[in-house]
Amino acid sequence: MSFNTFGHLFRVTTWGESHGPALGCTVDGCPPGIALSEADIQPWLDLRKPGTSKFTTQRREEDAVGILSGVFQGRTTGTPIQLMIENTDQRSKDYGDIATSFRPGHADIAYHQKYGLRDYRGGGRSSARETAARVAAGGVARAVLAALVPGLRISGYMVQMGPRAIDRARFDGAEIARNPFWCPDPVAAADWAVYLDELRLSHNSVGAVIEVVAEGVPAGLGAPLYAKLDSDLAAAMMSINAVKAVEIGDGMAAAALTGVDNADEIRMGNDGPIYLSNHAGGILGGISTGQPVICRFAVKPTSSILTPRRTVNEAGQEIELITKGRHDPCVGIRAVPVGEAMMACVLLDHLLMDRGQTGGARGRIG
Numbered sequence: 001m002s003f004n005t006f007g008h009l010f011r012v013t014t015w016g017e018s019h020g021p022a023l024g025c026t027v028d029g030c031p032p033g034i035a036l037s038e039a040d041i042q043p044w045l046d047l048r049k050p051g052t053s054k055f056t057t058q059r060r061e062e063d064a065v066g067i068l069s070g071v072f073q074g075r076t077t078g079t080p081i082q083l084m085i086e087n088t089d090q091r092s093k094d095y096g097d098i099a100t101s102f103r104p105g106h107a108d109i110a111y112h113q114k115y116g117l118r119d120y121r122g123g124g125r126s127s128a129r130e131t132a133a134r135v136a137a138g139g140v141a142r143a144v145l146a147a148l149v150p151g152l153r154i155s156g157y158m159v160q161m162g163p164r165a166i167d168r169a170r171f172d173g174a175e176i177a178r179n180p181f182w183c184p185d186p187v188a189a190a191d192w193a194v195y196l197d198e199l200r201l202s203h204n205s206v207g208a209v210i211e212v213v214a215e216g217v218p219a220g221l222g223a224p225l226y227a228k229l230d231s232d233l234a235a236a237m238m239s240i241n242a243v244k245a246v247e248i249g250d251g252m253a254a255a256a257l258t259g260v261d262n263a264d265e266i267r268m269g270n271d272g273p274i275y276l277s278n279h280a281g282g283i284l285g286g287i288s289t290g291q292p293v294i295c296r297f298a299v300k301p302t303s304s305i306l307t308p309r310r311t312v313n314e315a316g317q318e319i320e321l322i323t324k325g326r327h328d329p330c331v332g333i334r335a336v337p338v339g340e341a342m343m344a345c346v347l348l349d350h351l352l353m354d355r356g357q358t359g360g361a362r363g364r365i366g
Contacts (some may be wrong), residue, residue: 005237008227009356010144010349012137016087017131018122019095024084025133027140029352030070032078034144041065041139048135048337053180055196055326056328061088065136081178083136087129095121101313101321107241107304112314123270123304128241128331131338138341141348148351151216152341156336157182159296160209161192182210182336200329203306208332211296212339214235214347217282219290220362228286228351229293236342237297242331245298248287264291273365293347297339299332 009029016023049063070081102109107126111118157176166185183189222229234246263275270297282293304323
């Protein structure tokens with residue numbers, strides 16, 4: 001069996017490798033009649049693409065997306081949408097020295113142990129390059145969400161680089177677009193620039209924590225017990241290459257709270273219930289409450305580094321390995337638009353499932 005598809009009704013199958021001729025995705029289950037063109041998808045890919053600053057890999061890819069099917073006269077037809085992105089700046093020769101060796105911390109060894117062969121050129125399917133297809137699918141999901149839920153907004157940003165976290169007292173959403181780290185804290189962004197430059201020049205890398213928030217999410221998305229909105233969100237974020245942990249709301253920090261502290265108290269507003277806090281991250285019992293949906297995930301340090309690391313090769317010999325090529329000193333930077341895309345895909349999937357099960361009907365309060 002092969003598992004390259006995610007989603008229930010809004011289903012995305014990604015295909016292609018880091019150093020193949022192209023990569024992309026097939027989006028199935030998109031409602032018909034939605035206005036869609038390459039121009040609706042390309043801006044999100046431009047945010048993710050490599051080579052945008054000295055803090056990301058210097059591989060130069062335009063990441064120009066093409067729509068091959070599923071759209072006619074500018075609108076979706078309800079049939080599968082095929083999206084393709086050509087690879088134009090592969091340097092596969094950089095990986096010749098590791099063709100029979102395993103990079104520590106990389107999926108190389110696990111792929112070899114499972115399949116008996118692997119695409120060592122940049123990591124193949126385990127490369128961060130695969131996420132371009134997810135961002136393209138997310139562009140489709142955003143176009144549908146804009147039509148069906150106009151007030152829904154998704155934003156992602158980095159809240160921690162290595163051990164250095166933002167100060168939430170300085171949180172400024174306008175700062176996110178002003179620095180290369182998607183950082184809402186201008187002081188932290190300046191500190192990270194110096195910190196990451198030192199790591200980059202010393203042939204090292206570092207991890208990061210990304211937060212993705214969806215505001216304007218309708219109450220009632222998700223279902224108990226095996227189609228919870230938060231479990232699907234967690235699975236979607238964990239499926240991103242290099243992600244090692246996912247939290248919803250307060251996440252692991254909730255374990256340190258008492259019931260008094262953790263309970264999101266409720267009052268009645270003019271338009272319905274108002275929550276006085278959001279420890280739950282906008283999801284209770286697997287179902288959205290109408291509050292902002294908050295998801296956080298940790299991205300490990302890039303495993304391909306120029307610092308020698310001890311490993312073994314396919315013959316079982318113990319060696320030291322340096323990984324050549326162009327790599328992100330903090331791959332978490334480019335994970336921000338990926339996290340946003342996965343949030344969009346999951347929310348649309350659950351919106352469509354809810355329409356199918358309940359027709360959008362809701363229990364009355366007040």
